[in-house]
Amino acid sequence: xxxxxxxxxxxxxxxxxxxxxxxxxxxxxxxxxxxxxxxxxxxxxxxxxxxxxxxxxxxxxxxxxxxxxxxxxxxxxxxxxxxxxxxxxxxxxxxxxxxxxxxxxxxxxxxxxxxxxxxxxxxxxxxxxxxxxxxxxxxxxxxxxxxxxxxxxxxxxxxxxxxxxxxxxxxxxxxxxxxxxxxxxxxxxxxxxxxxxxxxxxxxxxxxxxxxxxxxxxxxxxxxxxxxx
Numbered sequence: 336x337x338x339x340x341x342x343x344x345x346x347x348x349x350x351x352x353x354x355x356x357x358x359x360x361x362x363x364x365x366x367x368x369x370x371x372x373x374x375x376x377x378x379x380x381x382x383x384x385x386x387x388x389x390x391x392x393x394x395x396x397x398x399x400x401x402x403x404x405x406x407x408x409x410x411x412x413x414x415x416x417x418x419x420x421x422x423x424x425x426x427x428x429x430x431x432x433x434x435x436x437x438x439x440x441x442x443x444x445x446x447x448x449x450x451x452x453x454x455x456x457x458x459x460x461x462x463x464x465x466x467x468x469x470x471x472x473x474x475x476x477x478x479x480x481x482x483x484x485x486x487x488x489x490x491x492x493x494x495x496x497x498x499x500x501x502x503x504x505x506x507x508x509x510x511x512x513x514x515x516x517x518x519x520x521x522x523x524x525x526x527x528x529x530x531x532x533x534x535x536x537x538x539x540x541x542x543x544x545x546x547x548x549x550x551x552x553x554x555x556x557x558x559x560x561x562x563x564x
Contacts, residue, residue, distance in 0.1 A: 341366065341385070341529035345505075348412070349405045349525055357398045362558060363388040364528065365551050369540040372476065372532070374547035375451035381477055381532040382540065386551035389473035389503045390427040391559045399431060402503055402525060407438045409523045410469070415499050417441045417469040419462050421490040423448040423481070428473050431503075441469070446489050452548065454485055458493055468495035476506035476530045479514030499523070506530035 336344045336351060339358045344351060358364070370383040393399050410417075417439070422432045424445030436443045444462055447455030462468060470486035482500040490497050499521035505511065506528055515522060533539065 339364070342387075343527040345524045345527050346405055346409070348408050349401070353401050354526070357392055357395075357401065358526075361388075361392040361395055361398060362562070363391045363555055365555050366529075368551050369538075369544045369546065370548040370551055371545050372548040373449070373452040374549060375449070375453060377451070377453060380535055382535055382538040382545065383476060383506075383530055383532050383548060383551075384540070385528075385530045386548060386555065387474060387476065387504050387506070387526075387528040387530055388552050388555040390552060391555050392503070393427045393430050393473065394556070394559060399434065403431065403434045403438055405525065406435055406471075406501055406523055409501075410439055410499070413499065413521055415469060415521060416467065417498060418466040419444050419460075419468045419490075419495060420471055421446065421462065421468050421486060421493070421495065421497075422471045423454065423486075424459055428471075431473060432471060435471070444468075444490075444493070446486065450549075454481070454489070458489070462490065462493040462495040464494045466495050467498045470497055470500045472502050474504045474506075475502040476504070476528075477508055477510065477532055479505060479508065479510050483510065483514035483517055504528050506532065508532055 344354045366385045419442045444460035447457045468490045487497045501523035503525045505524045
């Protein structure tokens with residue numbers, strides 16, 4: 336169900352009016368961009384044509400609560416009872432995961448995440464051997480690479496058993512189909528967003544206009560703060 340320009344509601348259990356309010360009040364979608372993600376050159380990088388800031392959504396407590404409730408309801412419906420929620424260690428993700436972990440009685444474990452957006456190799460918190468794990472990220476704009484591959488693989492290396500994966504927003508990429516194939520019965524997505532990514536050598540935009548993705552995120556947060564009473 337399309338609820339705003341470039342935003343489609345995917346979760347069948349998230350009330351459509353609540354979903355519209357989340358997008359209207361957080362105003363998280365910024366189009367017409369040319370962004371580098373990650374913003375360093377220490378590995379593969381993609382260029383984004385837009386940015387969707389779930390970080391902005393998390394700043395609105397009521398909106399975040401609705402999404403926490405919906406993820407928890409999905410887990411209950413799927414009979415998923417993870418012992419750990421394994422997620423990137425960024426500030427906004429931590430805020431959401433702490434609330435979700437309390438709601439479902441799971442332990443949060445965080446993967447090192449560099450300021451550029453690139454994952455590191457260390458974890459904060461331990462995963463008990465063969466513990467059931469739900470991997471989670473607020474946003475997967477590169478088509479599920481993080482929630483479909485990087486986070487599950489890191490959770491397995493840490494000793495866990497991945498039983499599902501989830502994100503609030505999923506961008507557009509050929510990887511989406513691989514993500515759905517890998518987690519066909521245990522994948523949660525709240526919103527599909529029209530954020531297309533390109534390999535740098537095939538990007539149609541002009542390279543001199545490239546910006547770090549953090550600049551777009553900061554613009555959205557600033558816009559939200561200006562509109563708040």
